[in-house]
Protein backbone atom coordinates (compact mmCIF):
# COMPACT_ATOMS: atom_id res chain seq x y z
CA UNK A 275 0.00 0.00 0.00
CA UNK A 276 1.33 3.46 -0.92
CA UNK A 277 1.85 5.87 1.97
CA UNK A 278 0.16 9.21 1.35
CA UNK A 279 0.31 10.67 4.82
CA UNK A 280 3.16 13.04 4.07
CA UNK A 281 1.41 14.62 1.10
CA UNK A 282 -1.13 17.38 1.11
CA UNK A 283 -4.09 17.35 0.93
CA UNK A 284 -4.82 14.77 3.62
CA UNK A 285 -6.12 11.42 2.35
CA UNK A 286 -9.08 9.46 3.62
CA UNK A 287 -8.79 5.72 4.25
CA UNK A 288 -11.65 3.50 3.10
CA UNK A 289 -11.28 -0.30 2.92
CA UNK A 290 -7.48 0.02 3.36
CA UNK A 291 -7.22 2.30 0.30
CA UNK A 292 -5.87 5.81 0.74
CA UNK A 293 -7.32 8.43 -1.60
CA UNK A 294 -7.92 12.16 -1.75
CA UNK A 295 -11.61 12.85 -2.31
CA UNK A 296 -12.69 15.78 -4.41
CA UNK A 297 -14.57 18.09 -2.09
CA UNK A 298 -15.92 21.59 -2.54
CA UNK A 299 -14.39 22.87 0.68
CA UNK A 300 -10.97 22.49 2.30
CA UNK A 301 -9.57 23.53 5.64
CA UNK A 302 -5.89 24.24 6.33
CA UNK A 303 -3.55 22.79 8.95
CA UNK A 304 -0.96 25.19 10.38
CA UNK A 305 2.20 24.80 12.37
CA UNK A 306 1.17 27.05 15.31
CA UNK A 307 4.83 27.74 16.16
CA UNK A 308 5.45 29.50 12.85
CA UNK A 309 1.97 30.15 11.47
CA UNK A 310 2.91 28.30 8.24
CA UNK A 311 0.35 26.18 6.38
CA UNK A 312 1.53 22.57 6.37
CA UNK A 313 -1.44 20.63 4.94
CA UNK A 314 -4.89 20.91 3.50
CA UNK A 315 -7.90 18.89 4.69
CA UNK A 316 -10.76 17.88 2.39
CA UNK A 317 -14.07 18.62 4.13
CA UNK A 318 -15.94 15.40 3.38
CA UNK A 319 -19.71 15.12 3.08
CA UNK A 320 -22.32 12.36 2.95
CA UNK A 321 -20.96 10.55 -0.12
CA UNK A 322 -17.50 9.90 1.36
CA UNK A 323 -19.02 9.10 4.75
CA UNK A 324 -21.38 6.57 3.19
CA UNK A 325 -18.47 4.83 1.41
CA UNK A 326 -16.58 4.59 4.72
CA UNK A 327 -19.63 3.30 6.61
CA UNK A 328 -20.38 0.71 3.91
CA UNK A 329 -16.76 -0.54 4.09
CA UNK A 330 -16.89 -0.75 7.88
CA UNK A 331 -20.27 -2.49 7.75
CA UNK A 332 -19.02 -5.07 5.25
CA UNK A 333 -15.93 -5.79 7.38
CA UNK A 334 -17.87 -6.21 10.61
CA UNK A 335 -19.14 -9.84 10.45
CA UNK A 336 -15.67 -11.36 9.85
CA UNK A 337 -13.97 -9.08 12.37
CA UNK A 338 -16.60 -9.82 15.02
CA UNK A 339 -16.02 -13.57 14.48
CA UNK A 340 -12.22 -13.18 14.73
CA UNK A 341 -11.21 -14.65 18.11
CA UNK A 342 -10.38 -11.92 20.66
CA UNK A 343 -6.81 -13.20 21.03
CA UNK A 344 -6.25 -12.74 17.28
CA UNK A 345 -7.65 -9.22 17.47
CA UNK A 346 -5.31 -8.64 20.42
CA UNK A 347 -2.33 -9.87 18.34
CA UNK A 348 -2.89 -7.03 15.85
CA UNK A 349 -2.78 -4.61 18.79
CA UNK A 350 0.40 -6.19 20.19
CA UNK A 351 2.06 -5.63 16.80
CA UNK A 352 0.60 -2.11 16.73
CA UNK A 353 2.10 -1.35 20.13
CA UNK A 354 5.55 -2.39 18.84
CA UNK A 355 5.18 -0.17 15.76
CA UNK A 356 4.09 2.76 17.95
CA UNK A 357 7.21 2.30 20.10
CA UNK A 358 9.44 2.19 16.99
CA UNK A 359 7.82 5.41 15.76
CA UNK A 360 7.61 7.08 19.16
CA UNK A 361 9.88 10.06 18.42
CA UNK A 362 8.51 10.64 14.93
CA UNK A 363 4.93 10.65 16.28
CA UNK A 364 5.93 13.07 19.04
CA UNK A 365 7.55 15.39 16.48
CA UNK A 366 4.40 15.26 14.40
CA UNK A 367 2.31 16.28 17.44
CA UNK A 368 4.64 19.21 18.16
CA UNK A 369 4.57 20.30 14.52
CA UNK A 370 0.82 20.44 14.06
CA UNK A 371 -0.25 21.20 17.64
CA UNK A 372 2.54 23.34 19.12
CA UNK A 373 3.08 21.33 22.34
CA UNK A 374 6.63 21.03 23.69
CA UNK A 375 8.36 17.76 22.81
CA UNK A 376 8.03 16.63 26.45
CA UNK A 377 4.28 17.21 26.31
CA UNK A 378 4.03 15.55 22.89
CA UNK A 379 5.88 12.49 24.20
CA UNK A 380 3.39 12.40 27.08
CA UNK A 381 0.51 12.44 24.58
CA UNK A 382 2.02 9.49 22.67
CA UNK A 383 2.92 7.53 25.83
CA UNK A 384 -0.57 7.87 27.34
CA UNK A 385 -2.02 6.77 23.98
CA UNK A 386 0.18 3.68 23.84
CA UNK A 387 -1.00 2.78 27.34
CA UNK A 388 -4.56 2.49 26.05
CA UNK A 389 -3.34 0.11 23.34
CA UNK A 390 -1.57 -1.93 26.04
CA UNK A 391 -4.81 -2.08 28.02
CA UNK A 392 -6.75 -3.15 24.91
CA UNK A 393 -4.23 -5.99 24.35
CA UNK A 394 -5.85 -7.65 27.39
CA UNK A 395 -9.18 -7.91 25.58
CA UNK A 396 -9.69 -11.70 26.06
CA UNK A 397 -9.70 -11.10 29.81
CA UNK A 398 -11.70 -7.85 29.59
CA UNK A 399 -14.49 -9.42 27.56
CA UNK A 400 -15.14 -12.30 29.92
CA UNK A 401 -18.68 -12.49 31.24
CA UNK A 402 -20.26 -13.87 34.40
CA UNK A 403 -21.79 -17.26 34.97
CA UNK A 404 -23.83 -18.95 37.64
CA UNK A 405 -24.96 -22.54 37.58
CA UNK A 406 -28.20 -23.83 39.08
CA UNK A 407 -30.11 -20.57 39.06
CA UNK A 408 -32.96 -23.13 39.21
CA UNK A 409 -32.58 -26.94 39.23
CA UNK A 410 -30.67 -27.92 36.07
CA UNK A 411 -30.63 -24.37 34.71
CA UNK A 412 -27.46 -22.30 34.23
CA UNK A 413 -26.96 -18.69 33.29
CA UNK A 414 -24.03 -16.86 31.68
CA UNK A 415 -23.34 -13.52 30.04
CA UNK A 416 -21.37 -12.62 26.93
CA UNK A 417 -20.38 -9.21 25.57
CA UNK A 418 -20.79 -8.67 21.84
CA UNK A 419 -19.66 -5.70 19.71
CA UNK A 420 -22.08 -3.01 18.53
CA UNK A 421 -21.08 -2.90 14.84
CA UNK A 422 -19.86 0.24 13.06
CA UNK A 423 -18.60 2.82 15.57
CA UNK A 424 -17.30 6.32 14.92
CA UNK A 425 -14.88 8.58 16.80
CA UNK A 426 -14.93 12.38 16.46
CA UNK A 427 -11.92 14.03 18.04
CA UNK A 428 -10.74 17.46 19.27
CA UNK A 429 -7.36 18.98 18.46
CA UNK A 430 -5.73 19.09 21.86
CA UNK A 431 -4.38 15.52 22.22
CA UNK A 432 -3.81 14.27 18.65
CA UNK A 433 -2.75 10.80 19.89
CA UNK A 434 -4.36 10.17 23.28
CA UNK A 435 -7.94 11.14 22.49
CA UNK A 436 -8.26 8.98 19.33
CA UNK A 437 -6.60 6.17 21.32
CA UNK A 438 -9.34 6.49 23.96
CA UNK A 439 -11.63 5.28 21.19
CA UNK A 440 -10.45 3.00 18.39
CA UNK A 441 -8.08 0.50 20.12
CA UNK A 442 -10.79 -0.66 22.54
CA UNK A 443 -13.53 -0.43 19.91
CA UNK A 444 -11.74 -2.73 17.47
CA UNK A 445 -10.43 -4.99 20.25
CA UNK A 446 -14.08 -5.55 21.22
CA UNK A 447 -14.84 -6.60 17.61
CA UNK A 448 -16.32 -3.37 16.21
CA UNK A 449 -15.28 -1.70 12.99
CA UNK A 450 -14.48 1.98 13.11
CA UNK A 451 -14.52 5.34 11.35
CA UNK A 452 -12.16 7.93 12.78
CA UNK A 453 -12.69 11.64 12.13
CA UNK A 454 -9.64 13.49 13.43
CA UNK A 455 -9.78 17.17 14.25
CA UNK A 456 -9.36 19.09 11.01
CA UNK A 457 -6.75 21.16 12.89
CA UNK A 458 -4.42 18.18 13.61
CA UNK A 459 -5.13 15.38 11.11
CA UNK A 460 -1.53 14.45 10.23
CA UNK A 461 -0.62 12.53 13.37
CA UNK A 462 -3.98 10.74 13.25
CA UNK A 463 -3.33 9.60 9.68
CA UNK A 464 0.08 8.25 10.73
CA UNK A 465 -1.50 6.41 13.68
CA UNK A 466 -3.82 4.61 11.29
CA UNK A 467 -1.08 3.84 8.73
CA UNK A 468 0.75 2.03 11.52
CA UNK A 469 -2.41 0.17 12.54
CA UNK A 470 -2.89 -1.05 8.97
CA UNK A 471 0.79 -2.08 8.89
CA UNK A 472 0.12 -4.12 12.05
CA UNK A 473 -2.16 -6.34 9.98
CA UNK A 474 -5.68 -4.99 10.33
CA UNK A 475 -8.02 -6.39 7.64
CA UNK A 476 -9.56 -3.97 5.10
CA UNK A 477 -12.57 -1.98 6.28
CA UNK A 478 -12.02 -2.51 10.01
CA UNK A 479 -10.52 0.97 10.37
CA UNK A 480 -11.38 3.95 8.14
CA UNK A 481 -10.69 7.69 8.25
CA UNK A 482 -12.73 10.61 6.96
CA UNK A 483 -12.14 14.34 7.43
CA UNK A 484 -14.35 17.35 7.87
CA UNK A 485 -16.52 19.44 10.15
CA UNK A 486 -20.22 19.63 10.88
CA UNK A 487 -21.44 18.26 7.54
CA UNK A 488 -19.21 15.22 7.85
CA UNK A 489 -20.16 14.66 11.50
CA UNK A 490 -23.88 15.00 10.76
CA UNK A 491 -23.59 12.41 7.97
CA UNK A 492 -21.97 10.02 10.48
CA UNK A 493 -24.58 10.73 13.16
CA UNK A 494 -27.49 10.22 10.79
CA UNK A 495 -26.20 7.14 8.96
CA UNK A 496 -28.49 4.19 9.73
CA UNK A 497 -25.60 1.67 9.79
CA UNK A 498 -23.65 3.50 12.51
CA UNK A 499 -24.26 1.99 15.95
CA UNK A 500 -21.94 3.79 18.35
CA UNK A 501 -20.59 7.36 18.52
CA UNK A 502 -17.67 8.56 20.65
CA UNK A 503 -17.14 12.31 20.72
CA UNK A 504 -14.67 14.52 22.58
CA UNK A 505 -14.74 18.29 22.12
CA UNK A 506 -16.41 21.42 23.45
CA UNK A 507 -19.61 21.11 25.50
CA UNK A 508 -22.10 22.79 23.20
CA UNK A 509 -21.11 20.51 20.36
CA UNK A 510 -20.91 17.47 22.68
CA UNK A 511 -24.48 18.14 23.82
CA UNK A 512 -25.67 18.43 20.24
CA UNK A 513 -23.81 15.25 19.22
CA UNK A 514 -25.51 13.41 22.10
CA UNK A 515 -28.96 14.73 21.16
CA UNK A 516 -28.68 14.11 17.40
CA UNK A 517 -26.90 10.75 17.82
CA UNK A 518 -29.41 9.34 20.32
CA UNK A 519 -32.30 10.67 18.23
CA UNK A 520 -30.95 8.51 15.39
CA UNK A 521 -30.75 5.47 17.65
CA UNK A 522 -27.01 5.43 18.33
CA UNK A 523 -25.27 4.72 21.61
CA UNK A 524 -23.36 7.95 22.35
CA UNK A 525 -20.60 9.00 24.73
CA UNK A 526 -19.81 12.71 24.36
CA UNK A 527 -17.15 14.38 26.52
CA UNK A 528 -17.23 18.18 26.63
CA UNK A 529 -15.33 21.16 28.01
CA UNK A 530 -14.27 22.07 31.52
CA UNK A 531 -13.45 24.75 34.08
CA UNK A 532 -11.40 23.02 36.76
CA UNK A 533 -11.01 24.45 40.25
CA UNK A 534 -7.85 23.84 42.28
CA UNK A 535 -8.16 24.52 46.01
CA UNK A 536 -5.11 25.71 47.91
CA UNK A 537 -5.35 25.41 51.70
CA UNK A 538 -3.11 27.35 54.11
CA UNK A 539 -1.36 24.13 55.22
CA UNK A 540 -0.34 23.07 51.67
CA UNK A 541 3.35 22.62 50.73
CA UNK A 542 4.15 25.97 49.04
CA UNK A 543 6.70 24.84 46.43
CA UNK A 544 4.91 21.66 45.37
CA UNK A 545 1.58 23.46 45.18
CA UNK A 546 3.00 26.23 43.00
CA UNK A 547 4.63 23.59 40.74
CA UNK A 548 1.33 21.71 40.50
CA UNK A 549 -0.63 24.88 39.69
CA UNK A 550 1.84 26.12 37.09
CA UNK A 551 1.97 22.75 35.32
CA UNK A 552 -1.80 22.35 35.62
CA UNK A 553 -2.59 25.81 34.22
CA UNK A 554 0.14 26.33 31.61
CA UNK A 555 1.08 22.80 30.44
CA UNK A 556 0.07 22.43 26.77
CA UNK A 557 -0.52 26.22 26.87
CA UNK A 558 -3.65 25.56 28.93
CA UNK A 559 -5.26 23.51 26.15
CA UNK A 560 -6.23 20.56 28.32
CA UNK A 561 -9.70 19.58 29.46
CA UNK A 562 -8.05 18.89 32.84
CA UNK A 563 -6.22 22.24 32.93
CA UNK A 564 -6.18 24.08 36.25
CA UNK A 565 -8.42 27.04 35.37
CA UNK A 566 -8.95 28.59 38.79
CA UNK A 567 -6.78 28.58 41.91
CA UNK A 568 -9.13 28.82 44.88
CA UNK A 569 -7.00 30.18 47.72
CA UNK A 570 -8.61 29.74 51.10
CA UNK A 571 -7.93 31.87 54.20
CA UNK A 572 -4.29 32.82 54.74
CA UNK A 573 -3.18 30.71 51.74
CA UNK A 574 -3.36 33.88 49.61
CA UNK A 575 -0.49 35.53 51.51
CA UNK A 576 1.78 32.51 51.13
CA UNK A 577 1.00 31.43 47.57
CA UNK A 578 0.12 34.35 45.33
CA UNK A 579 3.65 35.90 45.40
CA UNK A 580 5.56 32.66 44.60
CA UNK A 581 2.91 31.80 41.98
CA UNK A 582 3.48 35.14 40.21
CA UNK A 583 7.27 34.62 40.22
CA UNK A 584 6.97 31.09 38.85
CA UNK A 585 4.58 32.11 36.07
CA UNK A 586 6.78 35.03 35.02
CA UNK A 587 9.73 32.67 34.63
CA UNK A 588 7.99 30.43 32.01
CA UNK A 589 9.87 30.56 28.69
CA UNK A 590 7.50 30.84 25.73
CA UNK A 591 9.12 29.75 22.47
CA UNK A 592 9.22 27.73 19.27
CA UNK A 593 8.61 24.22 20.52
CA UNK A 594 9.42 22.81 17.07
CA UNK A 595 12.96 24.27 17.15
CA UNK A 596 13.91 25.39 20.65
CA UNK A 597 14.29 22.61 23.25
CA UNK A 598 14.43 25.26 26.01
CA UNK A 599 10.88 26.46 25.24
CA UNK A 600 8.62 25.61 28.18
CA UNK A 601 5.37 26.69 26.58
CA UNK A 602 4.36 26.83 22.93
CA UNK A 603 1.78 28.62 20.83
CA UNK A 604 -1.98 28.02 20.95
CA UNK A 605 -3.65 26.20 18.08
CA UNK A 606 -4.80 29.05 15.79
CA UNK A 607 -4.68 32.81 15.49
CA UNK A 608 -8.48 32.96 16.04
CA UNK A 609 -8.17 30.95 19.23
CA UNK A 610 -5.50 33.30 20.57
CA UNK A 611 -7.75 36.30 19.82
CA UNK A 612 -10.65 34.57 21.59
CA UNK A 613 -8.58 33.87 24.74
CA UNK A 614 -7.21 37.42 24.83
CA UNK A 615 -10.79 38.68 24.44
CA UNK A 616 -11.86 36.69 27.50
CA UNK A 617 -8.95 38.11 29.51
CA UNK A 618 -9.91 41.65 28.43
CA UNK A 619 -13.49 41.03 29.54
CA UNK A 620 -12.24 39.73 32.90
CA UNK A 621 -10.18 42.89 33.44
CA UNK A 622 -13.11 45.08 32.39
CA UNK A 623 -15.31 43.34 34.96
CA UNK A 624 -12.87 44.02 37.80
CA UNK A 625 -10.29 41.17 37.85
CA UNK A 626 -6.67 42.25 38.50
CA UNK A 627 -3.99 41.31 35.97
CA UNK A 628 -1.27 39.74 38.12
CA UNK A 629 0.69 38.48 35.08
CA UNK A 630 -0.15 39.88 31.64
CA UNK A 631 0.71 37.57 28.73
CA UNK A 632 -1.43 39.25 26.09
CA UNK A 633 1.62 40.59 24.25
CA UNK A 634 4.52 38.23 23.80
CA UNK A 635 7.40 38.36 21.36
CA UNK A 636 8.98 35.10 20.20
CA UNK A 637 12.11 35.90 18.18
CA UNK A 638 12.11 34.39 14.69
CA UNK A 639 8.38 33.59 14.75
CA UNK A 640 6.46 36.78 14.01
CA UNK A 641 3.49 34.83 12.63
CA UNK A 642 3.27 32.16 15.37
CA UNK A 643 0.09 32.00 17.47
CA UNK A 644 1.70 32.93 20.78
CA UNK A 645 0.20 34.14 23.99
CA UNK A 646 2.15 34.39 27.23
CA UNK A 647 1.06 32.89 30.55
CA UNK A 648 -1.54 35.11 32.20
CA UNK A 649 -2.85 35.26 35.78
CA UNK A 650 -6.01 37.10 36.78
CA UNK A 651 -6.37 37.74 40.51
CA UNK A 652 -9.49 38.54 42.56
CA UNK A 653 -11.79 36.83 40.08
CA UNK A 654 -15.37 36.66 41.35
CA UNK A 655 -18.32 34.37 40.75
CA UNK A 656 -20.26 37.17 38.98
CA UNK A 657 -17.59 37.44 36.23
CA UNK A 658 -17.86 35.65 32.88
CA UNK A 659 -14.17 34.63 33.08
CA UNK A 660 -15.06 32.64 36.20
CA UNK A 661 -17.42 30.40 34.20
CA UNK A 662 -16.32 30.31 30.53
CA UNK A 663 -13.76 27.73 29.45
CA UNK A 664 -10.73 29.72 28.23
CA UNK A 665 -8.70 26.73 26.95
CA UNK A 666 -5.58 28.88 26.87
CA UNK A 667 -2.69 29.87 29.17
CA UNK A 668 -4.83 31.74 31.71
CA UNK A 669 -5.14 31.04 35.43
CA UNK A 670 -7.80 32.72 37.57
CA UNK A 671 -7.23 33.27 41.28
CA UNK A 672 -10.28 33.42 43.56
CA UNK A 673 -9.89 34.30 47.23
CA UNK A 674 -12.17 32.86 49.92
CA UNK A 675 -12.17 33.24 53.70
CA UNK A 676 -14.17 30.09 54.16
CA UNK A 677 -13.74 26.54 52.77
CA UNK A 678 -17.52 25.88 52.69
CA UNK A 679 -18.17 29.03 50.61
CA UNK A 680 -15.43 27.99 48.21
CA UNK A 681 -16.92 24.51 47.78
CA UNK A 682 -20.39 25.97 47.18
CA UNK A 683 -19.04 28.37 44.55
CA UNK A 684 -17.13 25.58 42.79
CA UNK A 685 -20.23 23.40 42.86
CA UNK A 686 -22.31 26.14 41.19
CA UNK A 687 -20.18 25.82 38.03
CA UNK A 688 -21.86 24.17 35.07
CA UNK A 689 -18.88 21.96 34.23
CA UNK A 690 -17.74 19.01 36.32
CA UNK A 691 -14.60 17.51 34.82
CA UNK A 692 -11.78 17.80 37.38
CA UNK A 693 -11.19 19.40 40.78
CA UNK A 694 -8.09 19.35 42.96
CA UNK A 695 -7.01 20.24 46.45
CA UNK A 696 -3.56 20.92 47.86
CA UNK A 697 -3.48 20.38 51.61
CA UNK A 698 -1.62 18.56 54.37
CA UNK A 699 -4.90 17.60 56.05
CA UNK A 700 -6.38 14.18 55.32
CA UNK A 701 -9.62 15.31 56.93
CA UNK A 702 -10.07 18.34 54.64
CA UNK A 703 -8.97 16.32 51.57
CA UNK A 704 -11.58 13.69 52.37
CA UNK A 705 -14.25 16.34 52.89
CA UNK A 706 -13.34 17.94 49.56
CA UNK A 707 -13.30 14.73 47.54
CA UNK A 708 -16.65 13.73 49.06
CA UNK A 709 -18.45 17.02 48.42
CA UNK A 710 -16.99 18.40 45.20
CA UNK A 711 -19.21 18.03 42.11
CA UNK A 712 -16.61 16.79 39.64
CA UNK A 713 -15.89 13.38 38.17
CA UNK A 714 -12.08 13.38 38.58
CA UNK A 715 -10.50 14.57 41.81
CA UNK A 716 -6.84 15.26 42.59
CA UNK A 717 -5.40 15.36 46.09
CA UNK A 718 -2.01 17.09 45.97
CA UNK A 719 -2.05 16.26 42.24
CA UNK A 720 -2.45 19.14 39.76
CA UNK A 721 -3.80 17.22 36.74
CA UNK A 722 -5.72 14.14 37.96
CA UNK A 723 -6.21 12.66 34.47
CA UNK A 724 -6.94 8.94 34.90
CA UNK A 725 -4.71 6.45 33.06
CA UNK A 726 -5.88 3.85 30.55
CA UNK A 727 -7.36 1.41 33.07
CA UNK A 728 -9.74 3.92 34.73
CA UNK A 729 -12.62 5.80 33.10
CA UNK A 730 -12.12 9.44 32.08
CA UNK A 731 -15.01 10.38 34.24
CA UNK A 732 -16.44 13.87 33.51
CA UNK A 733 -19.72 14.96 35.14
CA UNK A 734 -22.43 17.57 34.53
CA UNK A 735 -21.89 19.86 31.52
CA UNK A 736 -18.55 18.10 30.89
CA UNK A 737 -20.10 14.80 29.77
CA UNK A 738 -23.23 13.58 27.97
CA UNK A 739 -24.01 9.88 28.14
CA UNK A 740 -23.59 7.07 30.66
CA UNK A 741 -20.40 5.21 29.87
CA UNK A 742 -17.12 7.14 29.70
CA UNK A 743 -14.05 6.42 27.57
CA UNK A 744 -11.22 4.16 28.84
CA UNK A 745 -11.09 1.27 31.28
CA UNK A 746 -14.01 -1.04 31.96
CA UNK A 747 -16.54 1.64 31.01
CA UNK A 748 -14.89 1.78 27.58
CA UNK A 749 -15.33 -1.98 27.16
CA UNK A 750 -18.96 -1.68 28.26
CA UNK A 751 -19.57 1.19 25.85
CA UNK A 752 -18.28 -0.74 22.85
CA UNK A 753 -20.19 -3.96 23.65
CA UNK A 754 -23.70 -5.15 24.43
CA UNK A 755 -24.29 -7.74 27.10
CA UNK A 756 -26.30 -10.85 26.32
CA UNK A 757 -27.63 -13.06 29.10
CA UNK A 758 -27.95 -16.75 28.19
CA UNK A 759 -30.14 -19.00 30.32
CA UNK A 760 -29.87 -22.70 29.45
CA UNK A 761 -31.47 -26.01 30.34
CA UNK A 762 -30.51 -29.30 28.63
CA UNK A 763 -32.76 -32.36 28.25
CA UNK A 764 -31.88 -35.86 27.19
CA UNK A 765 -32.47 -36.30 23.51
CA UNK A 766 -33.17 -39.51 21.64
CA UNK A 767 -30.68 -40.53 18.96
CA UNK A 768 -33.08 -39.65 16.15
CA UNK A 769 -33.39 -36.07 17.40
CA UNK A 770 -29.69 -35.17 17.18
CA UNK A 771 -29.03 -32.56 14.48
CA UNK A 772 -26.03 -30.59 13.35
CA UNK A 773 -25.44 -27.00 12.20
CA UNK A 774 -22.39 -27.73 10.04
Ligand code: NAD
Nearest residue numbers: 427428429454455485486489505506509527528529530561
Ligand atom coordinates in the same frame (compact mmCIF):
# COMPACT_ATOMS: atom_id res chain seq x y z
P1 NAD B 1 -14.54 21.33 19.03
O1 NAD B 1 -15.79 21.05 19.79
O2 NAD B 1 -14.43 22.61 18.30
O3 NAD B 1 -14.30 20.19 17.92
C1 NAD B 1 -14.33 18.82 18.26
C2 NAD B 1 -14.70 18.01 17.03
O4 NAD B 1 -16.04 18.37 16.63
C3 NAD B 1 -13.81 18.24 15.82
O5 NAD B 1 -13.56 17.01 15.21
C4 NAD B 1 -14.64 19.14 14.94
O6 NAD B 1 -14.37 18.95 13.57
C5 NAD B 1 -16.05 18.72 15.25
N1 NAD B 1 -17.03 19.81 15.08
C6 NAD B 1 -16.78 21.13 15.13
N2 NAD B 1 -17.93 21.81 14.99
C7 NAD B 1 -18.92 20.89 14.87
C8 NAD B 1 -20.33 20.98 14.72
N3 NAD B 1 -20.97 22.16 14.67
N4 NAD B 1 -21.04 19.83 14.65
C9 NAD B 1 -20.42 18.64 14.70
N5 NAD B 1 -19.07 18.50 14.86
C10 NAD B 1 -18.33 19.62 14.94
O7 NAD B 1 -13.34 21.14 20.06
P2 NAD B 1 -11.80 21.50 19.87
O8 NAD B 1 -11.65 22.98 19.85
O9 NAD B 1 -11.21 20.70 18.79
O10 NAD B 1 -11.21 20.92 21.25
C11 NAD B 1 -11.24 21.62 22.46
C12 NAD B 1 -12.41 21.22 23.32
O11 NAD B 1 -12.38 19.83 23.59
C13 NAD B 1 -12.37 21.90 24.69
O12 NAD B 1 -13.65 22.33 25.02
C14 NAD B 1 -11.90 20.79 25.62
O13 NAD B 1 -12.28 20.95 26.96
C15 NAD B 1 -12.55 19.61 24.99
N6 NAD B 1 -11.93 18.36 25.42
C16 NAD B 1 -12.58 17.61 26.34
C17 NAD B 1 -12.03 16.44 26.81
C18 NAD B 1 -12.74 15.62 27.85
O14 NAD B 1 -12.32 14.50 28.12
N7 NAD B 1 -13.82 16.11 28.44
C19 NAD B 1 -10.77 16.04 26.34
C20 NAD B 1 -10.13 16.82 25.38
C21 NAD B 1 -10.72 18.00 24.93
